[in-house]
Amino acid sequence: MQMPDGASGHSKMDNTLVKALARAFRWKRMLESGEFTTIAELATHEGIAPSYMTRVLRLTLLAPDIVGAIFDGAQGSDVTLARLLEPFPTEWVEQRVQLSRTT
16 A cells, blocks of 8 residues: 555554543443443443543543544644543543643
8 A cells, every 4th residue: 555645654543542442432331321320330340440440431521633633643642541541621622732731
């Protein structure tokens, strides 16, 4: 496959972060559907600590353009799973400001 001029053949996609986002949205869907009634119940089913699940579920609060950038591998190098598991603002404008300071 030939890449367009100026395009890099290397993706910057962070597979760990992408996997965590996919899990977060899957877990959210499972909770919203009523398949599981509490985070604790779902965490037990998944074999993980409820506190970790809660932090991962917060990823579903990221602005859609930030999620898109992560799936495209276009997020900054400092936007890692470890960083996003730390508290971040729920307001999308504030998320963009906070994350742009690290790139």
